[in-house]
Amino acid sequence: MLELRGVSRRFGQTLAVTDVDLAIERGAFVGVIGRSGAGKSTVLRMVNRLVSPSSGAILFDGMDVTGLKGEALRAWRARCAMIFQQFNLIGRLDVLTNVLMGRLNHAPTWRALLGLWSDEDRAIALSALEQFDIANLASERAENLSGGQQQRVAIARALVQEPDVILADEPIASLDPRNTRLVMDALKRINRRYGITVVVNLHSLEIARSYCDSLVGMAAGRVVFRGGPADLTADAARALYGLEAEEQLEALSATPAPAPVRVVAHA
Numbered sequence: 001m002l003e004l005r006g007v008s009r010r011f012g013q014t015l016a017v018t019d020v021d022l023a024i025e026r027g028a029f030v031g032v033i034g035r036s037g038a039g040k041s042t043v044l045r046m047v048n049r050l051v052s053p054s055s056g057a058i059l060f061d062g063m064d065v066t067g068l069k070g071e072a073l074r075a076w077r078a079r080c081a082m083i084f085q086q087f088n089l090i091g092r093l094d095v096l097t098n099v100l101m102g103r104l105n106h107a108p109t110w111r112a113l114l115g116l117w118s119d120e121d122r123a124i125a126l127s128a129l130e131q132f133d134i135a136n137l138a139s140e141r142a143e144n145l146s147g148g149q150q151q152r153v154a155i156a157r158a159l160v161q162e163p164d165v166i167l168a169d170e171p172i173a174s175l176d177p178r179n180t181r182l183v184m185d186a187l188k189r190i191n192r193r194y195g196i197t198v199v200v201n202l203h204s205l206e207i208a209r210s211y212c213d214s215l216v217g218m219a220a221g222r223v224v225f226r227g228g229p230a231d232l233t234a235d236a237a238r239a240l241y242g243l244e245a246e247e248q249l250e251a252l253s254a255t256p257a258p259a260p261v262r263v264v265a266h267a
């Protein structure tokens with residue numbers, strides 16, 4: 001279980017995140033929703049410690065990860081893979097090598113630096129690409145791929161890391177509707193198939209409702225909504241999105257809410 005207990009983060013005078021309590025079960029697929037600036041990215045970044053909390057504690061299966069440093073911090077980061085809106089691939093390298101970067105924690109550094117990946121690592125990387133229908137692109141330079149293809153490569157890289165948790169920060173924000181579905185399907189597949197916990201920041205309520213088992217809504221740095229997709233009513237959306245809500249609600253009314261599978265518990 002991934003737990004946030006009273007977690008806050010201040011940047012100068014800005015309180016980005018205030019007193020967030022969350023308890024996310026292993027294998028859950030959780031969407032974090034809310035307006036721009038609500039604190040969603042900061043929450044995700046605190047989990048893998050790209051940003052450290054100003055106060056509060058983050059625990060994974062009872063282990064306090066809040067104060068980890070050095071080797072212990074690297075080990076924790078290997079267990080929680082991060083996926084970014086801008087993919088963060090190395091454009092001049094080929095797709096397979098980008099995916100192999102996810103194996104860095106499983107290979108001796110000298111071998112990785114020399115590009116001497118084991119046959120096993122290569123097979124694992126290729127198999128990850130196959131799962132997302134992009135094995136044919138293995139030898140292409142990453143920068144030549146479309147955004148949707150690049151994001152699937154990033155998900156393959158995260159998968160071969162063999163993480164416990166995948167933290168995806170607006171992974172579909174720069175994608176068209178077809179690629180949005182392909183990328184969300186890829187995240188869902190690895191969640192269901194391998195039981196990897198997925199926490200994903202999303203702008204679109206429609207996507208959040210159709211893919212996530214449970215939702216956490218943030219406004220002005222605080223958690224103001226928790227529930228299953230069916231709990232995301234028009235009133236809840238208005239509370240989260242204010243004036244922006246109508247646009248979101250239009251898209252939402254076009255999609256029936258699926259039944260929730262798992263719920264985020266209060267800590």
Ligand SMILES: Nc1ncnc2c1ncn2[C@@H]1O[C@H](COP(=O)(O)OP(=O)(O)OP(=O)(O)O)[C@@H](O)[C@H]1O
Pocket residue numbers: 011014015016017034035036037038039040041042043
């Ligand atoms: N490194 C930083 N330095 C200063 N302020 C920051 C930093 N990171 C975030 N903030 C501020 O913290 C608040 C929350 O930002 P955050 O990026 O977490 O929100 P968000 O909900 O992810 O927004 P978006 O959807 O636009 O990414 C904002 O006011 C933002 O300007």
